[in-house]
Amino acid sequence: MFVDWKPTVKGHGQNGRYVQRFEVVRRSDAKRISREDLEEYVERLRERYPDEDFKLGRVVFEGREYYVVSKKSYRRVDGRVRWAKGRIPIYFDLEEQRVFVPISYVRKRRRLASYIVFRTLGALGVSRVRYLKTEDRR
Numbered sequence: 001m002f003v004d005w006k007p008t009v010k011g012h013g014q015n016g017r018y019v020q021r022f023e024v025v026r027r028s029d030a031k032r033i034s035r036e037d038l039e040e041y042v043e044r045l046r047e048r049y050p051d052e053d054f055k056l057g058r059v060v061f062e063g064r065e066y067y068v069v070s071k072k073s074y075r076r077v078d079g080r081v082r083w084a085k086g087r088i089p090i091y092f093d094l095e096e097q098r099v100f101v102p103i104s105y106v107r108k109r110r111r112l113a114s115y116i117v118f119r120t121l122g123a124l125g126v127s128r129v130r131y132l133k134t135e136d137r138r
Helices: 035-048 103-108 110-123
Strands: 008-013 018-026 054-061 064-071 074-077 080-083 090-093 098-100 127-136
Touching (some): 008 127, 018 110, 035 054, 035 110, 110 127
Antiparallel strands (some): 008 018, 018 127, 054 064, 064 090, 090 098
């Protein structure tokens, strides 16, 4: 279900002239994530994006307990069901302090998965970005 994957994020410098690459790395002073931290994070997401219906779930997989930050997979618009786009669940193993994203989401939407992991772990105070390289677009 899970494989090791190092998320990278692409940015632009000097009005888009240069492409900059960053990777997500664990902070040296990273705090331990607790269930309360995840609940607070989901509550902040709900306040900021009330239409998205973010939730915190609990899943047991192969005897291990994971907490899942996700949002509803569909919503009703004008009486019809619309599937949500940009829905990528993030699994947290609080015992080992590891974070997982299902490989199917990484294969299909790698850039979006990288960005969501980057934002989520940054908001929880666990990670930072490390500069990799700059490429000239000329």
